[in-house]
């Protein structure tokens with residue numbers, strides 16, 4: 329074995345071709361997907377349904393499964409206005425008409441709404457733009473909705489792409505593995521390995537997309553979700569110790585639906601109200617006489633792990 333290793337090291341040192349010596353964990357630079365269909369196929373999760381049926385159905389009901397479309401098309405519509413009211417009006421954006429939009433212009437949203445867009449070409453950015461504006465065109469509306477619904481935050485984004493935050497220490501996610509809470513074999517043909525993700529149960533996992541504040545890394549910073557910032561800087565210092573997963577997945581048994589205020593149980597759990605009210609009569613002055621008055625004292629306590637509403 330030792331002999332083998334030293335041969336391997338020698339081969340590596342001797343060869344300038346880094347390709348041969350690449351760590352098995354290194355993220356292979358993938359060919360850029362050229363169409364929405366190609367990108368969707370690369371992250372196809374239809375096979376997961378067969379064995380993880382309940383989780384799959386919960387996920388389908390979640391906001392994550394429609395992260396480029398939104399709840400009631402709100403996300404797609406806002407990407408549309410980002411183009412018309414933002415990009416097209418800013419003198420240095422390089423965008424005068426929707427046809428000028430490239431990948432770089434969509435990443436300030438896709439960073440969190442579709443992280444895998446990084447692996448796509450400008451053609452995909454254009455296909456997304458056409459689908460977004462297609463929502464207002466009767467003839468292609470249906471097809472546009474389908475396109476935007478096809479690309480989303482799915483099982484593989486969470487259980488592979490986003491399963492490791494510290495890639496220099498722990499390596500890049502392996503493309504043949506799904507990341508969960510254990511190590512071992514997996515029955516899926518395309519993903520035959522289960523690896524352990526150190527962060528799956530931690531808030532930092534969700535924090536990757538749930539925002540600290542402005543996204544300063546972009547030439548034109550965007551800001552959308554800030555729940556993770558609020559969690560870290562307000563909830564935790566006040567002694568809060570629940571994780572995102574415990575409140576959003578486990579405590580109320582919501583699993584992969586991962587709901588917020590759309591779910592009555594979550595809305596109920598959000599705020600503690602204490603109300604005290606009493607009425608009395610007050611003699612104001614001679615002209616107006618006695619007037620009825622009420623005193624209402626309301627105390628509201630935010631019981632969530634962050635400011636509400638967010639965004």
Ligand code: HEC
Pocket residue numbers: 372373375376377378379380483484487506507508509510514515516517519522
């Ligand atoms: C043929 C059946 C089958 C298919 C298909 C399948 N899985 Fe699994 N998966 C399992 C079984 C069985 C386990 C082990 C469950 C256990 O031991 O808790 C598992 C475990 C997992 C785990 C680890 C759970 C943990 O607690 O560590 C993840 C994550 C996972 N699967 C994701 C997926 C994804 C994503 C897909 C689709 C790409 C998929 N699975 C497809 C059967 C399947």
Ligand code: HEC
Pocket residue numbers: 391397398399400402403404406407410436437438439440441537538539540543550551552553554555638639
């Ligand atoms: C830092 C990550 C991040 C970035 C960058 C980001 N978003 Fe978001 N966005 C989220 C998250 C997480 C939510 C849902 C939770 C929330 O509102 O806190 C959300 C919610 C939304 C919603 C409401 C969705 C609905 O279904 O009601 C819209 C609309 C939206 N984003 C549009 C955009 C647009 C357009 C951009 C780019 C200009 C953008 N976002 C950039 C993370 C982000």
Ligand code: HEC
Pocket residue numbers: 373376380383384385387392481482483484486487508528529533573574577578584
């Ligand atoms: C938004 C991120 C996200 C998405 C999308 C997602 N998961 Fe998960 N999944 C998690 C987290 C976080 C946990 C751990 C939950 C906990 O801490 O209790 C988990 C747990 C699991 C588990 C193990 C525990 C269990 O509940 O049995 C399996 C299996 C699993 N997911 C499969 C899937 C499959 C299949 C899909 C797609 C249909 C999927 N997940 C989509 C984040 C996600």
Ligand code: HEC
Pocket residue numbers: 390391392394395396397398399403440441442443481485486490533534535536537538572573576586587588589590
């Ligand atoms: C890859 C990025 C990403 C990860 C990881 C992620 N989210 Fe999200 N999440 C989003 C985006 C984007 C939206 C908004 C989608 C939309 O409606 O456009 C969202 C929406 C939500 C919502 C609002 C749901 C609703 O129905 O209104 C909740 C709650 C949520 N996420 C919780 C979590 C929790 C908890 C985790 C960690 C277990 C997590 N998310 C992990 C990106 C992510």
Ligand code: HEC
Pocket residue numbers: 531534535538555556559570571572573575576588589594595596597598631632633634636637638639
């Ligand atoms: C102590 C429990 C608790 C913790 C911890 C918690 N949440 Fe929440 N969260 C809630 C409840 C309850 C709601 C529903 C609020 C409402 O009805 O307005 C909510 C709402 C949300 C929303 C919707 C906000 C909006 O107004 O659009 C998002 C997104 C969200 N949480 C994400 C997260 C993320 C990400 C984390 C971890 C960083 C987290 N939550 C931690 C309980 C919690």
